[in-house]
Amino acid sequence: MSKIYEKAPAKINLVLDVLRKREDGFHEVEMIMTMVDLADRLEMEELPRDQILLSSQAGFIPLDEKNLAFQAARLLKERYGVRRGVYIHLDKQIPVAAGLAGGSSDAAAALKGLNRLWNLGLPTEELEALGAELGSDVPFCIRGGTALARGRGEKLETVPRPPQCWVILAKPPINVSTADVYGKFRVGDVKEHPSIPQMLDALSRQSFQDVCASLGNVLENVTLHRYPEVRQIKDCMIKSGADGVLMSGSGPTVFGLVAKEAKVSRVYNALRGFCKEVYVARMLT
Ligand SMILES: C[C@@](CO)(OP(=O)(O)O)[C@H](O)COP(=O)(O)OP(=O)(O)OC[C@H]1O[C@@H](n2ccc(N)nc2=O)[C@H](O)[C@@H]1O
Numbered sequence: 299m300s301k302i303y304e305k306a307p308a309k310i311n312l313v314l315d316v317l318r319k320r321e322d323g324f325h326e327v328e329m330i331m332t333m334v335d336l337a338d339r340l341e342m343e344e345l346p347r348d349q350i351l352l353s354s355q356a357g358f359i360p361l362d363e364k365n366l367a368f369q370a371a372r373l374l375k376e377r378y379g380v381r382r383g384v385y386i387h388l389d390k391q392i393p394v395a396a397g398l399a400g401g402s403s404d405a406a407a408a409l410k411g412l413n414r415l416w417n418l419g420l421p422t423e424e425l426e427a428l429g430a431e432l433g434s435d436v437p438f439c440i441r442g443g444t445a446l447a448r449g450r451g452e453k454l455e456t457v458p459r460p461p462q463c464w465v466i467l468a469k470p471p472i473n474v475s476t477a478d479v480y481g482k483f484r485v486g487d488v489k490e491h492p493s494i495p496q497m498l499d500a501l502s503r504q505s506f507q508d509v510c511a512s513l514g515n516v517l518e519n520v521t522l523h524r525y526p527e528v529r530q531i532k533d534c535m536i537k538s539g540a541d542g543v544l545m546s547g548s549g550p551t552v553f554g555l556v557a558k559e560a561k562v563s564r565v566y567n568a569l570r571g572f573c574k575e576v577y578v579a580r581m582l583t
Pocket residue numbers: 311314323324325326327329396397398399402432433434435436449450451476477480481546547548549
């Protein structure tokens with residue numbers, strides 16, 4: 299019986315702008331997203347019976363139909379009439395409800411892996427369209443790399459990747475609901491929108507300094523206002539010398555970009571002083 303493995307990397311938002319609230323309740327966004335090498339790992343294996351079974355070493359995520367990897371398997375089975383079973387083991391490394399799209403990346407990895415395991419032969423565009431039914435960030439997680447995302451996040455255009463650097467991620471011990479943050483967000487409150495053209499220009503010139511200077515996320519105001527510990531982490535990263543600092547997605551994870559390896563331990567140690575969950579990753583290129 300064959301086994302398939304897929305990595306599910308975390309994403310960070312280099313730019314996150316919200317243009318308006320839509321009639322369907324979602325928000326029209328413009329984001330530049332990229333992957334880092336902090337990743338979950340999925341192991342998928344045929345089951346002799348027609349069932350979806352999920353396990354994980356992490357005790358704090360749902361293992362039933364609430365899990366996005368389970369939903370991905372069920373969607374493929376229903377849409378393509380697959381009458382085969384699968385056992386998915388999820389090695390969870392990405393912090394949950396952190397603004398790093400861990401669940402979305404697991405769903406994307408399940409779609410990609412099961413496409414192979416069940417010999418469905420679906421092209422990437424079709425997987426991305428299926429992914430959009432599961433969540434706004436899932437299409438990007440299928441495509442990977444670096445992309446400009448529009449619509450509610452599902453309209454993608456691949457753009458140049460950022461220059462290689464260290465990415466230090468710190469997650470305070472609070473869980474933030476994406477729906478809550480968007481619910482509290484008001485476009486009228488935004489004083490300055492980040493510039494997508496400026497970031498695209500920095501990426502095309504591979505200027506690390508200008509990438510750092512162009513980071514921006516309009517959801518920061520909502521989350522920083524509500525959770526002072528997120529601001530504290532941001533301040534600590536800046537003070538300890540990270541070159542660019544931003545909250546990812548709806549938070550609460552804050553990431554710091556660092557060019558020089560010699561600086562990494564200084565930033566890491568400063569954060570570890572008051573934050574348990576700190577990760578050192580690299581940009582996925
Ligand atoms: C904020 C972002 C930035 O990358 O990421 P996270 O912080 O979740 O990682 C995304 O926009 C999140 O994407 P995702 O987490 O897939 O969202 P979904 O499951 O589709 O939606 C969850 C809820 O967020 C709100 N939502 C989401 C996307 C969007 N463009 N507008 C919204 O208003 C809606 O209330 C929706 O019910």
